[in-house]
Amino acid sequence: QSALTQPASVSGSPGQSITISCTGTSSDVGGYNYVSWYQQHPGKAPKLMIYEVSYRPSGVSDRFSASKSGNTASLTISGLQAEDEADYYCNSYTSSGTLVFGGGTKLTVL
Amino acid sequence: QMQLVESGGGLVKPGGSLRLSCAASGFTFSDYYMTWIRQAPGEGLEWVSYITSSGTTIYYRDSVKGRFIISRDNTKKSLYLQMNSLRAEDTAVYYCARFGGSGWSIDCWGQGTLVSVSS
Numbered sequence: 001q002s003a004l005t006q007p008a009s010v011s012g013s014p015g016q017s018i019t020i021s022c023t024g025t026s027s028d029v030g031g032y033n034y035v036s037w038y039q040q041h042p043g044k045a046p047k048l049m050i051y052e053v054s055y056r057p058s059g060v061s062d063r064f065s066a067s068k069s070g071n072t073a074s075l076t077i078s079g080l081q082a083e084d085e086a087d088y089y090c091n092s093y094t095s096s097g098t099l100v101f102g103g104g105t106k107l108t109v110l
Numbered sequence: 111q112m113q114l115v116e117s118g119g120g121l122v123k124p125g126g127s128l129r130l131s132c133a134a135s136g137f138t139f140s141d142y143y144m145t146w147i148r149q150a151p152g153e154g155l156e157w158v159s160y161i162t163s164s165g166t167t168i169y170y171r172d173s174v175k176g177r178f179i180i181s182r183d184n185t186k187k188s189l190y191l192q193m194n195s196l197r198a199e200d201t202a203v204y205y206c207a208r209f210g211g212s213g214w215s216i217d218c219w220g221q222g223t224l225v226s227v228s229s
Contacts, residue, residue: 003154036215038155045205045222046155051215089155093214098169099145104154 004029004090004102011108017078020105022090023071028100030071034093037066037075040104041086049088050075077107085109112136112218114206119223126196126227132189132206132220140164140184143209145216146191148202148225156202159191160209174200196227 005023012018022029022037029035035053038046048057050066053073063084066075073092077084090102118130130146145160159170159180168180179192189206203222210217 032213034213034215036213038216040155045219046216047219048210048215048217051210051217052213055212057210057217087154091155091157091214091216098171099157099160099214101147101155101157 002100004092004100006088006090006102006105008103009106009108011110012077012080013110014080014082016080017076018080018107019077020075020088020090020107022073022075022092022102024073024092024100025071027095028092029068029073029090031095032093033068035066035068035073036091037064037073038089038091039084039086040089046089080109082109112208114208114218114220116204116206116220116223119204119225121226121228122196123229124197124227127192127194128196128225130191130193130204130206130223130225132191134187134189134208137208137218139182139187142211144182144189145207145209146180146189147205147207147216147219148200149205149222150199150202153202158204161189193225196225198227201225201227 037050040046053068146158177195181190206220207216208218
């Protein structure tokens, strides 16, 4: 049950775009279209931003998009805003019937 | 609106036990798979366990197998986590959460309850 691999931190200026990667294996990210992404502000519960690799829940800004290629999923945030500064986590279903999270990525808006 | 409220956290000595509860409201609890997720101080999210809507299928992460027991009472719209043989590394905020039915995504989270294991 090793965590999915995410960069520890990314940063960007307001208006720019950033991408966060999430690398797993063929037993999790690569094997299923069950990758989701969560945003977590300090002291708050996580919020679902993307489900099933690339779908946005109702109410999530279309500045958030995501995709997957092989064993790596990616979250892209375009038109960065100050409110996007948060921790982001990917998550995947696994072939063992369990779930695994990424280690998390701290996004800093410069 | 849908809401999950955890309770039962606190300070416990290593080797001790604690039972977390999660009260659900605003949705048909018995229709949904439920899960516990934890977050150690300053660390990332870690999936702990989940239970299917009927309670017939349960999974745990390896590090809590044999020590934690997840259960639910659909008549009381409640989810539970019985934690035994607690270790310092179990110290975390424990979130109760709901699978939304879309590809194992979690669409509703509680506010979390802090479990501290220390002598």
